[in-house]
Amino acid sequence: MLTTKTFFRKTKSGNIFKITRDHYLRDDIWCGSEICDNCSPKLSGKILDESPGATSSLINTPYYLLLDTNIVLDQIHILEEELLCNVVILQTVLEEVRHRSSNVYKSLADIISNPNRKFYVFVNEHRRETYVERVRGESANDRNDRAIREATKWYNNHLEGIKTVLLTDDNDNKEKARREGLLAFTMEEYVESLDNGGVLVDKLSKRQFVLEGKGEPLFPCHLTPAEIHKGITSGKLLQGSFLASRENFLEGTVNVEGMDKFVLVQGRVGLNRAVDGDVVALELLPKDQWTAPSDIVLQDEEEEDPGDVIDEEEIVQKPTKEVERTPTGKIVGIIRRKWRQYCGILQPNAVKENVRHLFVPAERKIPKVRIETRQAEALYSQRIIVAIDSWPRNSRYPLGHFVRALGNVGDKETENEVLLLEHDVPHSRFSDEVLSFLPKLPWVITESVREVSGVSPTLLLMLF
Numbered sequence: 001m002l003t004t005k006t007f008f009r010k011t012k013s014g015n016i017f018k019i020t021r022d023h024y025l026r027d028d029i030w031c032g033s034e035i036c037d038n039c040s041p042k043l044s045g046k047i048l049d050e051s052p053g054a055t056s057s058l059i060n061t062p063y064y065l066l067l068d069t070n071i072v073l074d075q076i077h078i079l080e081e082e083l084l085c086n087v088v089i090l091q092t093v094l095e096e097v098r099h100r101s102s103n104v105y106k107s108l109a110d111i112i113s114n115p116n117r118k119f120y121v122f123v124n125e126h127r128r129e130t131y132v133e134r135v136r137g138e139s140a141n142d143r144n145d146r147a148i149r150e151a152t153k154w155y156n157n158h159l160e161g162i163k164t165v166l167l168t169d170d171n172d173n174k175e176k177a178r179r180e181g182l183l184a185f186t187m188e189e190y191v192e193s194l195d196n197g198g199v200l201v202d203k204l205s206k207r208q209f210v211l212e213g214k215g216e217p218l219f220p221c222h223l224t225p226a227e228i229h230k231g232i233t234s235g236k237l238l239q240g241s242f243l244a245s246r247e248n249f250l251e252g253t254v255n256v257e258g259m260d261k262f263v264l265v266q267g268r269v270g271l272n273r274a275v276d277g278d279v280v281a282l283e284l285l286p287k288d289q290w291t292a293p294s295d296i297v298l299q300d301e302e303e304e305d306p307g308d309v310i311d312e313e314e315i316v317q318k319p320t321k322e323v324e325r326t327p328t329g330k331i332v333g334i335i336r337r338k339w340r341q342y343c344g345i346l347q348p349n350a351v352k353e354n355v356r357h358l359f360v361p362a363e364r365k366i367p368k369v370r371i372e373t374r375q376a377e378a379l380y381s382q383r384i385i386v387a388i389d390s391w392p393r394n395s396r397y398p399l400g401h402f403v404r405a406l407g408n409v410g411d412k413e414t415e416n417e418v419l420l421l422e423h424d425v426p427h428s429r430f431s432d433e434v435l436s437f438l439p440k441l442p443w444v445i446t447e448s449v450r451e452v453s454g455v456s457p458t459l460l461l462m463l464f
Helices: 069-074 091-100 102-113 140-158 171-179 187-193 198-202 225-234 267-271 412-422 447-453 457-463
Strands: 002-010 016-024 063-067 087-090 119-122 163-167 238-244 251-256 263-266 279-284 329-336 341-347 356-361 369-372 382-390 399-408
Touching: 063 069, 063 140, 069 091, 069 102, 087 091, 087 140, 091 102, 091 119, 091 140, 102 119, 140 163, 140 171, 163 187, 187 198, 198 369, 225 279, 225 329, 238 263, 238 329, 251 279, 263 267, 263 279, 263 329, 267 329, 341 412, 356 382, 369 382, 382 412, 399 412
Parallel strands: 063 087, 063 163, 087 119, 369 399
Antiparallel strands: 002 016, 238 251, 238 279, 251 263, 279 329, 341 356, 341 382, 356 369, 382 399
């Protein structure tokens, strides 16, 4: 079956081109399940097990999972856990993830390539029953959500005896799916329903997390992308990379292209939730408000979480003597986040039963991060990795989630790995395919190798 899209495009010179795109649809694309008698895949095409699904209190029948795009983007650290298997990844979701985050796409590709995980890529955009046309007035995101629901519905009708459950953190998509008679849950609902999902709860992304007892906003609102673009185009705003100070956690600079000097930023309001490395939009202050960098060392040394209250800031001291003032500004928006995974330790909490804790990064440029974990007692003595998810206006610190433990604090191998991770030095294990080219152990440098190489034995030892 063939569908055709035709549209016209006008060039700058005024010429009009007619563009026709053909989209081929088929009836023989496999569903990937072992129990299916309708499809006729090769043996290698049967990915999904006959008796799938971890035990969940929400689902009382065998089931497969089908993931929405936001689940993959926000909850990739949960998907990396071995507990989740027999999962359908739609072509729609895979393409959207590839365009929005190359790092998440690579992690997902590694999971899919692992045969033990049972992740099956279903090409729904070329299956006749699951392809959906975008209707007039419908956004691309709404069209993709509809395609995901159609694929879930098709799987439920196609396979007998196995339910296909949609996981989505989009409330609108979840409600629409339930109105259409589909089983749909958020990742948090699903993980908390698993018999042995305690570890996964700690890894839930806090991107959609809502603070309890929301107080007054502590930071100014960020400008929208449209407002930032307009401000930069008009010259009212500047664009640059934010560099946090190691000596003063309430101070930093912005490297603006075309300016001889870095622009100084001071105070929590001036920093406005920027994290080291972020590309930010900056408003330059009038010259009479310019100041000089603080000469005091100030670290965030609160022993307990002080809550969402901003104390009087002491860092922005007016110079007592005449010094050269530096261009000063304030951050009004974030153009691109450069968040990564951070190594550090958990800050001890006086309340043992509390699940909310502060994570202290090894890199002093990074602010403390609020995370939730139920295994704090075991993690206090370990180096751990945490990812930042969001930074709401009413939160003193960014929100994140636990990724994994590296090892005990002070252990040589653990500390070496922290250094490698913090400086982004590749150190992952070589694949079995690469290791297969190495000679079998025990192995020594033979005389024939020395003669062929023509170099000294000492240099050969250094090379090997």
